[in-house]
Amino acid sequence: MLPIHFAPLQGHTDDVYRRTHHALIGGIERYYTPFVRVEAGSIRSKDRRDIDPKNNANTPVTPQLIFSSCKELEYLLGEMEALGYTSIDLNMGCPFPLQARHGRGSGLLAHTDIVAEVAAIIKAHAQITFSVKMRLGWDNAEEWKPVLEILNDTPLAHIALHPRTGTQQYKGTIDMAAFEEFYNTCRHPLIYNGDLTTPAQMHEMEERYPHLTGLMLGRGLLARPTLAKEYLEERELTHEEHLRTLRTLHGKLMEQYAQIVKGDAQLHSKMRPFWEYTEPLIGHKPYKKIMKAGNLRNYMNAIEELR
Numbered sequence: 001m002l003p004i005h006f007a008p009l010q011g012h013t014d015d016v017y018r019r020t021h022h023a024l025i026g027g028i029e030r031y032y033t034p035f036v037r038v039e040a041g042s043i044r045s046k047d048r049r050d051i052d053p054k055n056n057a058n059t060p061v062t063p064q065l066i067f068s069s070c071k072e073l074e075y076l077l078g079e080m081e082a083l084g085y086t087s088i089d090l091n092m093g094c095p096f097p098l099q100a101r102h103g104r105g106s107g108l109l110a111h112t113d114i115v116a117e118v119a120a121i122i123k124a125h126a127q128i129t130f131s132v133k134m135r136l137g138w139d140n141a142e143e144w145k146p147v148l149e150i151l152n153d154t155p156l157a158h159i160a161l162h163p164r165t166g167t168q169q170y171k172g173t174i175d176m177a178a179f180e181e182f183y184n185t186c187r188h189p190l191i192y193n194g195d196l197t198t199p200a201q202m203h204e205m206e207e208r209y210p211h212l213t214g215l216m217l218g219r220g221l222l223a224r225p226t227l228a229k230e231y232l233e234e235r236e237l238t239h240e241e242h243l244r245t246l247r248t249l250h251g252k253l254m255e256q257y258a259q260i261v262k263g264d265a266q267l268h269s270k271m272r273p274f275w276e277y278t279e280p281l282i283g284h285k286p287y288k289k290i291m292k293a294g295n296l297r298n299y300m301n302a303i304e305e306l307r
């Protein structure tokens with residue numbers, strides 16, 4: 001059985017979600033914060049709350065950093081060290097054009113000169129354990145090759161690979177041929193990430209790639225929060241149990257967000273994304289009803305009606 005890592009999902013897996021998921025459900029080896037970046041020379045206050053160790057107590061969390069230059073990376077590392085973090089994940093996979101066009105995330109993969117400088121920074125910070133989360137490239141599924149050559153000679157705890165290019169975003173099929181080539185070339189522990197939504201698919205990956213050291217799940221876990229636990233315990237829950245889990249987790253999150261955001265409209269817009277990937281689990285009609293509820297009361301009613 002492989003350890004399961006909860007992928008960072010901007011707008012979903014914030015500190016409240018991670019803490020609540022860990023306390024209520026579990027089955028996760030490690031959570032990663034959505035990427036933290038430099039904006040106007042500093043870290044945004046929203047991100048500061050997310051990485052504050054007080055808000056991550058008793059939860060295995062690694063902060064993820066996104067950067068376009070070594071100057072940005074050095075600044076962010078200084079901030080993380082000041083907070084006491086000793087494990088850091090580096091984002092070389094984000095496909096959002098706003099970030100990638102500035103050379104951040106998957107946009108970095110075409111700049112091997114910067115990757116080489118990043119490798120030097122990693123080597124100079126021996127007190128920190130680094131990992132990398134990456135894609136195959138920005139617009140070319142071969143870009144990973146020179147990048148991996150550099151990373152293979154850099155101390156890393158693991159690499160998590162999502163085998164798509166940045167320009168593919170989340171569309172099209174996963175490139176398993178490229179994944180296999182990466183798998184055979186990578187000298188670091190490798191974690192597979194992408195499109196896993198059932199325990200059967202997870203077992204298949206484990207059998208097909210015996211040298212994998214973990215699986216990373218994102219949208220699949222949001223839709224089915226017990227997915228890691230079901231895989232590890234080899235017991236699939238029934239439809240009723242899935243709905244009960246979603247309702248309980250949703251209720252606990254709502255209680256906490258009600259303390260943070262102001263008013264019903266804000267609470268509704270904070271909670272609605274929780275259901276974004278649940279359509280295959282709850283069905284088309286109930287999904288549409290939740291997503292199109294328009295206000296908090298209709299939204300709560302739509303959840304109440306789930307069967």
Ligand SMILES: Cc1cc2nc3c(=O)[nH]c(=O)nc-3n(C[C@H](O)[C@H](O)[C@H](O)COP(=O)(O)O)c2cc1C
Nearest residue numbers: 007008009010034035162194195196217218219220
């Ligand atoms: C809404 C959304 C936000 C994301 N935010 C991040 C992020 O902050 N950092 C990151 O490395 N990846 C981010 N990702 C990518 C996921 O971590 C993951 O690699 C991707 O969803 C594929 O895994 P999955 O098919 O299991 O969801 C995001 C993906 C989505 C859909």
